[in-house]
Amino acid sequence: MKDTTKKPQISERRKFFTNIAHNAGLGVMGGLLWAGYADKAKGSTLTLRPPGALKEEDFLSACIKCGLCAEACVNRPSNISKRTGKPRPGTLKMAKAKDDVTIGTPFFIAADVPCYMCEDIPCVPVCPTGALNIASLTNKDNELDFRLMDMGIAVVDPNSCIAFWGIQCDACYRACPLMDEAIKLEYDRNERTGKHAFLKPVIVMDVCTGCGLCEKACVTEKPAIFIQPREIALGKPGDHYVKGWDSKDEQRAVNQEVKDVTTKTERSEQNAADYLNEGVDFE
């Protein structure tokens, strides 16, 4: 039999395998592009999430991007403007493609619209997925408690805060919904004038919820007090350092797993007298 086409004959078997390779190749290509984009789409670690949000990583997998929290926020009864009788802008925004926040997830920018810490916390119970965890905001009496909110932490830049210069300003202190609890004023003598006092705002870490009313209220051109996620703004002393005068903190030492720590370095092999006489080699 003569071959009527000029194409080489391809057996069914070859065709089958080529097809599989073709599809698998396209799949892997698409998957790599997609996974690469997904990684980028996780957005900035500086994002402020609604009250009760799970840890960022868990929040991202749990949030279904429905927007019920943002709708509850803008339509809360306390959000009606007395002047116009209409709802004011809500705190929570749903991220758009250019926000550097995973698209469709709720977040807020404290300097634009801070969280007003509503007593009934309308944004959290409506969450269908538990990405906003109602248990984390429920106190011992089984009530929602806005004091348990933990959206971030206020940070003061003492270089640009005018209260640290000696100019009297307590805008953040007065704006704080937990006045004199989350921000305290530290009195200090102003040596420059000799007769005035500094009234420096100091954040109380355990009390501050990160609502951002202080950032909104700050009078400087770019706020000298601002909210950051706790993971960004706070360090961690670790279990080696314990406040021996604080029974609560001592508990950390009690709870820690006891490991026999021996550090071995090139020097520790030697006698102290030997390596001290060796001099330091920085290379």
Next chain:
Amino acid sequence: MSNVKYLILRRISQVTLLVLYFGANAYGWKMLAGTMSSSSVLEKIPLSDPFAVLQMLAAGAVLTFDMILGAMIIVLFYAIIGGRSFCSWVCPVNMVTDAANWLRRKLYMDKIERKVWMSRNIRYYMIILALIVSFVSGLAAFEIISPITILNRGVVFGFGAGAGLLAAIFLFDLFVLKNGWCGHICPLGGVHSIIGKYSLIRVKHNSDNCTLCMKCKEVCPEVQVLDMIGKRSEFVVKQECTNCGRCVDVCNDDALSFNIRNYLKQ
């Protein structure tokens, strides 16, 4: 007007849903709040996109009771009654791709375009891929690119740069591939195809009345489901049929109609 009856009903359905979603945010209406990924009806009944829930599961999220119930309600409704009607009666992107399709016909794109071929099964591979990427990235993978929720959220919360994706889909359907997005790629369409495979509401063809004018095949977004036209009198049972009713609308010979599939007779 009878040749646009279902088209108008579908537009009313799609637009009404968007208006309700919009009102939930803008005016605090309770009828239908949220977006199509997850909604709440009258603050009581949860509804969830079963595909989004699957991706969340793959991404490692712990599912709540509301999520599972919401997805079950949707699955049961479409599995028993609606078939793939989500795509043509609910999904807002359908209006975008239908517009592209309409313009295609006006511009005679089918006559001048170089043929691009793509498998209509890509959507099913997309489902698998979405679940794998969700698992790897810990992020519901399709939900970060879904034009459906981008459009839905855009209407409710305002559009952002994501509108570019909708424009891209419009142009793709218009200039690259007929029914490219809805008929080939969209994994949510694939999920709804699978869910609705055995549903009751179906288009029925009566080949005795058929004059082989082929108008139905011209408008059908999933032409392969109409393989019985003029040949056999039977239900359109292929799962990709979206129950859009365009074929019923354009048929002048009473050869196509909506009917309830009778499993006992078959």
